[in-house]
Amino acid sequence: MTRIVRRRYLALKIDCDVSVDSKAVSDAIWNAVVRLFGEVGASQAGLYLVKYDENKSYAVLRCSHKALPMVRAAIALLTRIGDKPAAIHVLRVSGTLKALDRK
């Protein structure tokens, strides 16, 4: 059976001097996409924070495969999470969670 929506999973490393919670990370990414591409763009991105490990500052984000370039651009443009200076680096991109874990 083929899936209608093709997805991409992004392994993210959150680089911030203080620890941030999953809601702050999710909000920061959502806001970045909305500010850069508008509400229509964000609605097409299908963003969802699948996993977040606060201790390792590691997250897995899901998005639509068509929206991958714009999600990557919005993430690269992020300089703050909440009011704290931060950067998010994309470690890996994969089509399935299983493959992402393997990589």
Added chain:
Amino acid sequence: MKFVDLHLCAPWTDLEKAKYLIAKSAELGYNQIGVPIPASAEEKTVNKFRQVSMENGLDLVTRLDLVPKTPGELLAGLRKFRRKFEVVSVLCSSKAVARQAAKDRRVDLLSFHLHDPKKRFFDRAEAEVALASSVALEIDMTQLLDIPEGYSRVGLFTRLQRETATAKSFNVPIVFSSGASQPLLLRKPHDYAALTCLFTLETSLALEGLTANPAGIVERNREKLSSGYVAPGIRVVKETRKL
């Protein structure tokens, strides 16, 4: 793929901070970094930076940033320092300086003030001159991160779209550098490539601007600065004694 960041603004006077920034750069996947060095820098300090870079598996490229006010000042700077640095970049503050820099083969990179629309002189005429003398257009990505959201950022994207399209149509090489002075402003090469989609540049061209274009400039200049170099394609292989 060998990634090059030709503009890592490692603080020259603070080696500890510079070490951290260089280590971060290596962690993010760069292979070669260009650090702006003051013209008055001592060889000893340059060697320390080279050592730190080598410890992190990076190749250090010495870079000079010239900020001349007049074409005459630019020529004097080039005459004095060209052979001491591997890469020379010119921050163009006037149209006359931009034109002079574009037609001078000793200049490697043309930089412009990203935040000031009146100081961006990369138009079709500039591109035509730059192509003839193999000068590349440099875009510092940190300035994209620095700029406040809203009107100023929209204006910047418009200008970058126009300039990259001009460079592409004239085959002027584009070099994407970080221009970062803080670790949190550094991004991975692929993230920079993703950012270029904001000014409608293809990913393949963006990756060239992070790999082949800057690496080519460094390779060309290192060959020119080597002792046996005579002219492009001609070098002294062996010296024979006169009978």
